[in-house]
Amino acid sequence: MAREVSLNCLQELEREVILQVLYRDQAVQNIEEERIRKLKTHLQHLRWKGAKSVSQEYRENSCARCHQELGLLLNRGAVCQGCSHRVCSECRVFLRKTRAWKCTVCFEDRNVKIKTGEWFFEERAKKFPTEGKCSEDFI
Known part of the structure; x- marks a missing residue:
C-alpha cells in the first residue's frame, strides 16, 4: 500500500516540510499504540483479577469478579x-439510558473495542x- 516517492525533484524546503x-x-502513531497498549493491559489485569484461582476453593455461589460470597436471598448475583x-x-x-448491565470485565472490553x-x-x-x-466460487 505504501509507495516510495523520490523527493529529488522537490526543493530543500519542501523536503523538510514533508519530512516534518x-x-x-x-x-502520533507511537502515542496511539501506547494508549491502546495501556487500555488492553488494564483489561487484561481486570480479567486476571477476576479469574478463579485453581489454588482457591471454587465456590459456585461466589461472584466471578470479586469472589464475594453470594447470598441465598439477598445479593444472590445475576x-x-x-x-x-x-x-x-x-x-x-449499568448501561446508559437502559436497564441493561454488564459485568465490569465485559463493560471494559466493550470500552476498549470502542476506544x-x-x-x-x-x-x-x-x-x-x-x-x-x-475467487474460490468461480474455480
Whole structure:
C-alpha cells in the first residue's frame, strides 16, 4: 500500500516540510499504540483479577469478579449476558439510558473495542463474512 516517492525533484524546503509531517505522523502513531497498549493491559489485569484461582476453593455461589460470597436471598448475583458469569451487584455496570448491565470485565472490553476502533472491524467481518472467498466460487 505504501509507495516510495523520490523527493529529488522537490526543493530543500519542501523536503523538510514533508519530512516534518512524516515525523509528526510517526510520533502520533507511537502515542496511539501506547494508549491502546495501556487500555488492553488494564483489561487484561481486570480479567486476571477476576479469574478463579485453581489454588482457591471454587465456590459456585461466589461472584466471578470479586469472589464475594453470594447470598441465598439477598445479593444472590445475576448472570452477565456478555460472559455468562454470575456477578454481585457491586461488579455490575449499568448501561446508559437502559436497564441493561454488564459485568465490569465485559463493560471494559466493550470500552476498549470502542476506544480502539476494533468494533468497526468486527462489524465489517460480520457484514461481509465471505470477503476474499469469491475467487474460490468461480474455480
